[in-house]
Amino acid sequence: MKVLVTHPGLQHSHQMAQALHEQGLLCQYWSGVPVRGPGEPAPWWLPPSLGAKVREVGIPRALRRHPLCFPAMLKLGLHRRIGLNRYLGMSQSAYAHRVFHLFDAWAARRVEALRPDVVVAYENSAMRTFEAARRIGARCVLDAPAVHRATAAELLGLQPDPYLACIDARKDREVELADLVITCSEFAAQTYAQAGVPSAKLRPILLGATPPVNVQRRRTRAGTRFLYAGGLTTLKAVDLLQQAFAMVRAQVPEAELAVAGGGAEPGLAAALASTPGVTLLGALPQPALYQELADADCLVLPSRFDSFGMVVAEALACGTPALVSERVGAKEILREFPRAGWVVQVSAQSLYDRMLELATVRASLDEARPYASLAGEKYTWARYRSAAVATIATLC
Known part of the structure; x- marks a missing residue:
């Protein structure tokens, strides 16, 4: 079994990709935000403030692709500098969603050539990728880092509008196409179950952390x-x-x-x-x-x-x-x-x-x-x- 992992940003997708690589299952890892292997420098073109945040993975460079044109405009603020939001009549949130959708289309065009057995993709950037995966008989795994969109709308008090309806339709289609939906907690999985997603599809996996070995507590203050x-x-x-x-x-x-x-x-x-x-x-x-x-x-x-x-x-x-x-x-x-x-x-x-x-x-x-x-x-x-x-x- 060969698995493709694709994400327009990063979140914890590098950990999923690393896990699959360690077991010889990863065929490619495509992420908008770059990562680096042991001993590799951060990309030269990144500002130092961003270069210091590049995560290290054990995935060989040959298995990684970073189409930087999508997130670069978000991370470097180019859309604000050239007034693109105003020109397109979009809010910053809408602009970000459009970038994710473009990444989804970019990945979808390449899935059929790669022909993986399983595709792991992430919320709001998976619909086209999953549709392409289905055409070649690949299984689809939606890694959903947020609660279900209906719960989010209720808790945030969001009012319906045509733009939000479009985003919601894409998210619903992603869930429909997915063989499995991985959530970050049982709490999040329950919001999907409450929205009618079959429990057989839901797989909560709590995330984790691994601090640097040199971190030691240096308590010097008297107050809490x-x-x-x-x-x-x-x-x-x-x-x-x-x-x-x-x-x-x-x-x-x-x-x-x-x-x-x-x-x-x-x-x-x-x-x-x-x-x-x-x-x-x-x-x-x-x-x-x-x-x-x-x-x-x-x-x-x-x-x-x-x-x-x-x-x-x-x-x-x-x-x-x-x-x-x-x-x-x-x-x-x-x-x-x-x-x-x-x-x-x-x-x-x-x-x-x-x-x-x-x-x-x-x-x-x-x-x-x-x-x-x-x-x-x-x-x-x-x-x-x-x-x-x-x-x-x-x-x-």
Whole structure:
């Protein structure tokens, strides 16, 4: 069996491709965002800030293709610089979707020549690729990193419009064509089941993390240090976190909140910056993020909904306990290791109550660290790769 993995960006597709290569099953890995092999430099044309983020894989160069023309306009901001969005009458989100659809068409034209046995493709960039795969008798695996689009629309309060209807139709067609739909958590799989997707198609696989070997905790601060890492958006409930921490800080003046991430929605960065005790770290390369995770007393991820929440696994891998909302898929790790963190409702009050307790009774955090390490030792990328290969093998 030979498997093609294709993704217009990256996400965790390189881990899927790596897993298949390790078992001799990968025939090609096509990704818009480049990766590099051991000892390979980052592409020379990438700015240093992006070059530092290029992931390393053990996949030979001969098995990798990176059609950079698609994501380059997004990553380098060229569509904004030349005013292409305005010229085409598209929002930034619509423009991004169109890039994914172009990548899908690019991959579809090449699938029939490659003739793989199985194609693994990703949400909103798989429809044409799967249609081509079906024409040659290949099996189709949809790797869905988000919750089902109906759940997302409900939780976000999205109003129907022709453009959204077009995107939804593509996503529904992808699910229809797929032999298997891999989700990042049971929480995400349930949203597909609720939308009528047969349970026989659904395969939840929790993601993982593997920190650099040189990351060591360097605790020097007296007060409790909370850390948030991710986009500064209301979807991630950063607004609720800011409100909760402001109340905690009023009660515990030595408490701190470090915020790592970019892409701030209007007003959120300013609200955080004006809150005493908050430090804005900006977007960090992976090694620097792992160090911040190791140095923190507790990760906080209060998302309104999150299919998984990669940073939770990364924090646990560093031995740092996590506080997450009930709508974060990674809560399943904490259900298995309940002493490694805490799950709360999506509200500023619930966040405040738990954060105040942790800031006041530091022993709870100290007691949680060994259990966080145990959880992190289990939920590694090696575990994910093993589960991914086992899942793909069921198509034989």
